Amino acid sequence: MASERKATADPARSLAILWRTREPTSRSAGQGLSVERIVRAAIDVADAxxxxxxxxxxxxxxxxxGTMSVYTYVPGKAELVDVMIDTVYGEMPRPVVEGDWRVRLERIARDNLALYQRHRWMLRAETTRPVLGPHLVAKYDYELGAVADIGLTDVEMDAVLTLVLGHVxxxxxxxSEVVDLERETGMTDGQWWQSHxxxxxxxxxxxxxxxASRVGTAAGQQHGAAYGPEYAFEFGLQRxxxxISVVVAERATGG
Amino acid sequence: MASERKATADPARSLAILWRTREPTSRSAGQGLSVERIVRAAIDVADAxxxxxxxxxxxxxxxxxGTMSVYTYVPGKAELVDVMIDTVYGEMPRPVVEGDWRVRLERIARDNLALYQRHRWMLRAETTRPVLGPHLVAKYDYELGAVADIGLTDVEMDAVLTLVLGHVxxxxxxxSEVVDLERETGMTDGQWWQSHxxxxxxxxxxxxxxxASRVGTAAGQQHGAAYGPEYAFEFGLQRxxxxISVVVAERATGG
DNA sequence: CAACGCGGGCGTACGACGTACGCCGCGCGC
DNA sequence: GCGCGCGGCGTACGTCGTACGCCCGCGTTG
Structure with a gap:
């Protein structure tokens, strides 16, 4: 009948859950199932x-x-994942940071990295279009604050944030792949390179x-040194x- | 029995297929099934x-x-995807580019972007650890050539490449998400933003x-202007x- | 205080998926 | 001319998401 592909979530349904937060009915107010309990359980499973x-x-x-009881509160798995994502965004710290834009952006990068480390499934779940849940909006607003009032246009502010978060x-x-590999094979990254x-x-x-042979060897040894990914993160972030500072300087002097 | 998770591919099996290229048996040399035909068909399906x-x-x-005939040549779906990935890497151009490192890197970025546009499934398939197939190695070697001999250490060369390709x-x-959304909803990105x-x-x-409200509006209009993603790509790439040029300059003057 | 209706909870079942297993039948080497 | 190895495949199992419809207990109402 409906030729719709159900591979993807219905954004409207996800948004309804995210924003309406319909209060529990008078009936089983205290101890029944609820969206919150379901989402929390799902996050725990995915984390572990x-x-x-x-x-x-x-x-x-x-x-x-029972399995089907979950469907009373959540229309399907895709929407559940949407809500999980917005929920973990809600966990992020949003401190007021002393310092200039660079300090603030660096802090944001590290906080986002920590989020991905705590919830590695986010790296795969986020592939689809983000749903504009309340916590994502709050996060976006907060992070934009780091690059406000330094002479960038609105579009540039968005682009700067996209760039930094993409790098993270x-x-x-x-x-995460290094961690997975170690878990699966039982070897550290260094041991794996050595055995191969x-x-x-x-x-x-x-x-x-x-x-490729020379550089690959060097990079492989770096990985063996147990701080390969951190190096790539730090190096890339500073770059x-x-x-970004080039544009900021341009704007400051040029006009 | 075996407690192995089969969620992931066996790299050794993938590598065996990728490097051995066992020639077809005398029997059905011409017209039977083969790894090549299977991979080509799979890429066509995924592309379309x-x-x-x-x-x-x-x-x-x-x-x-028949379905199971495929398994005569390929041990499983995960390994098939591995081979698909290395195959499309083999399609990439590797021209000798006139100009300095920046011109070469820019060209590499655009070629990789084109690859992702031609094979959008790569964006989801690549999530797992890359298998060191022959074409990936050739690609790596070629791309390293763009940043050779400009004063970077081997590890830095690898990090620079990782950074650029990550941005791409x-x-x-x-x-890709914009394209998917347009296909699913039948609206352009601009129409979608407007309707919401x-x-x-x-x-x-x-x-x-x-x-968030002000910048989101600006960014949304940018998307409506039908070149949002291209702008983000270009802006980020130049940044x-x-x-990178800051480090290169340091190395050139500092020693 | 009794009857009712509604909504939360769930058992069953269906159609996908990946793939293990074992059977064919063709064509080449002897 | 004969047998056997190998390419090809039919069937079946266990997993998944989820549609459908039943039941039961509670809050509301007369």
Missing amino acids: EGLDALTMRRVGEALGV KSSARAA APWLETFLTPDSYPT VLDG | EGLDALTMRRVGEALGV KSSARAA APWLETFLTPDSYPT VLDG
Whole structure:
């Protein structure tokens, strides 16, 4: 009948849940199921076991409740994930930071990185279009504050934030992969590179790919040194901030 | 028995397929199934209908063959995707570019963006750890060439590349979401923002979130102007390159 | 105080998916 | 001319999301 693909969430339904916060009915006010309890349980499952382990059956189980009971409060899994995302945005700190825009942006970058580390499933869930929930809006407003009044246009402010947060996400993803790999294989990243070294050397010879071979080795050792992802994050962040400071300086002197 | 999670691909199996390229047996040399034909069909399906539509049954169908026949050549879906990824890397151009490092990096960024636009499923498939296939290695070697001999350390070269490619991926993802949304809803991004404007205004008032409201409006209009994602890509790319040039300049003068 | 209706909770079932297992039948080497 | 190996595949199982409709207990009403 309906030719709609249900692969994706219905934003309107997600928004309704996010903004309406319909109060619990008088009936089972205290101890029944609720959107909040469901979302909290789902976040706990995803934090502990990853997004693949987050099934509707598992959520029901975690709440000591039948699978289908969850559907009384949430229209489907996609919308549940939407609400989970906005909920964790609500956990983020929004301190007033002393210092200039660079200090503030750096702080924002680190806070977002910490969020991704605490909730690694966010890195995969966020792929789809973000739903404009209340906490995402609050987060956006707060973060824009870091780059307000330094001479950028509105569009540039948005672009700066997008750039910084994109870098954070890329770095977080790389770091998360290292963690996953260690969990799956039982080896550290360094051990993994070492065990694959002979295999690598059979085809990635200095003759065939001189640059890749040399740099790959160096980067691999860096990873072995147990702070590879952090280095990539720090290096990239400073580069991005340097790049932004060029525009800020232009605006300050030029007009 | 085996407590292995099969959510992820076995890298060794993927690598074996990627590097061994076992020649077809004498028997059905010409017209039978083959890894190449399977991968090509799978890429076509994913290009046309997205990663969700890529099922083993669908691949078999596209080849006029039973579902399980695919498993004769490919150990599983995860490994198939690994091979698909390396294959599309093989399609990328690797021209010798006239100009300095900045010109070369910019070209690399645009080529990678084009790749993501041609194969949007890459944006979701790549999430897992990349498999070191022959084409990925060749790509890595080529791209490192853009930043060789400008005074960076090996680790910095790797970090620069990671930074630029990360930005490309972030931008590509944002652009891809716009395309998806237009396909799903049948509206352009501008129309979508406009239709949701009244709804947005009910809670995102200038009183509650002054900055987010103003900047969001500006950014929304930018999106309506049909070149939002391109702007974000260009702006971010120039910022990133500016940031890199600061280090390059340091290295050139400092020693 | 009794009857009722409604809504929260859930059991069952269906159609996807990935893929293990074992059976065919063709065509090449002897 | 014969047998066997291998490419190809039909069936079946366990998972998932979720549509559908039943039940039961509570709050409301007469």
